[in-house]
Amino acid sequence: MSFVLVAPILIPLLAAAVTALFWNHPYIQRPIGLVASAALLGVALNLLVRTSDGTILVTQMGNWAAPFGISLVIDLFSAIMLVITGLMALAVSVYAMGPASIERDRAGFQPLFHSLILGVCGSFSTGDIFNLYVWFEVMLIASFGLLVLERTREQLDGGIRYVVLNLIGTTMFLLAVGLLYGLTGTLNFADLARVAPAVENKGALAAVGMLLLIAFGAKAALFPLFNWLPAAYHTASMPVAAIFAALLTKVGVYAIIRVFTLVFAHEAGFFGPIFLVVAVATMVTGVLGAAMHYDIRKILSFHIISQIGYMLVGVALMTPLAIAGSILYIVHHIIVKANLFLLAGAIRQETGSFALRRIGGLWAIKPLLGVMFLIPALSLAGIPPLSGFWGKLVVIRSGLEAEAYWLAGIALAVGVLTLYSMIKIWNEAFWKSAPEGDAAALPWTARERLATYAPIIVLGGLTITIGLLTEPFAVISIQAAESLLDRQAYIAAVLGPDAPRLAEIQP
């Protein structure tokens, strides 16, 4: 029982340790990495099955009773996130065997990659806010290393901006944790949820909430804290950019949803309007940034920001449907966005450049690549019957039901602008004739080609599956949303049915 709960943390930890031992042997590292990613996906699926009936799995580390030790808590939302993490780890592990993999592996890609997955899985599993901080740091230091893996001048510059802004965000998190502990005397999420509504100093608690919002917002690239993302993501190598785009910002979104549905749920009247404004501003600035760029990686980076806005609508409205929409959107977005970054790498391999001005004519020579691009691109823009349509539909419908008509209107308009950016890539890379110039296809072996295209095809297939077979995904999202809003069940699961009210808990 408890082993399954620890497994999503142990598997990447072991993989990171073992691949670090074989530092200079990429051919030994790769199968280990693949097996670890596949095992992670398997364990996560097992957890999803166990939690799908609404059970909340809890284990106490070192058998310390709940509010004192570190609890690992996996509910349906966590399990969904773990499954998607396992899937992305597997897809990127395969993709990373593509072009330039030897140099990347020799620079230490494998151990850092699995450390990153370790941090992400830990963040999704923990039930303790200080422990969440520690997992954030694990993730952060691994992402620093991954970002500057090739040590090019471009990466050093992007890396500095990324590192400095994230360091400030993470210190804000630490400060907020300290203040929260001072106000409530506890760090356990369930205990915080129980104690927080009774805190007398409402103003100080709201200030802590704002600090947490800033810290998680910097991680999730919310308006106006997103500047590090477009400055850094496009410099990373493609497998790294894909796993960053898929998981890093979503950990911030996960933390926001977890903390603001659990600990600050009683303050929803105060935080709701703030989230609403931030969500809309994030959607709009992201999509406008994407509209002005002519580099595939930069367009995709800005679209990450824009899409984060949709995921925030759930915490802004706090209705079961809105949160279900956020969860469905996160699942759809992770698959689609990672796939688009993988495709960007493939496009570069086929044409020799990421710059849209230098490339073209792909439709004539690689029509299948065009189809593979269109699936996630149209899904991102929300064209039916692909997965993005259903994600947007639920988000917009929850906005209409909550009578936030302007929110729904802006969400629709942003969808149109997203379509504009995707059509821009399509027109430039696939449709127009290839410009004369220096850009030419890079050489690669059949094996590298297979490693590149296999994950793209699988993720594209998943996008279509979610689009055509939405029912189970929607049902599970709604179930997860209802379980997120049922705070008493979470508290009872972690602390036990008759949680002791400790007088001496206030510091």
Add this chain to the structure above:
Amino acid sequence: MGTVFIVMVGTLTAASIYMFLARDLPRVLIGFVLLGTAANLAIFAAGRVGSMVPPLVEPGAQALAAHASNPLPQALILTAIVIGFGLTAFALMLVVKAYGAFATISIEEVDEAEPHRAEPQPETLAPAARQKQEAA
């Protein structure tokens, strides 16, 4: 005692923000160290400051003495110090590498990742439109 901590945290935070506004990277890093210290002191102050009673359960007793000092903030701070040390060390190495690559420590003089110079293209027309015009 509490007032001293408040003033220290406030001063350190103000100093760190001043350092963050600097253009050169070593100063920004010092700012990060100061901000980390401010956060650690805030955690310390949020616990229970001033008690000199060790947090040990007396023989035969079931719980701590009422005014025992609080060991938890110190454990948290210890963790945070170690993490902060690692992050600072990495960031410092990155700055050294960047100095080697760019021969400057001023972030304003570096624009590798996001070049300020526009690409050598006429800016008014999108490439597809320009191509069409050239063809016509």
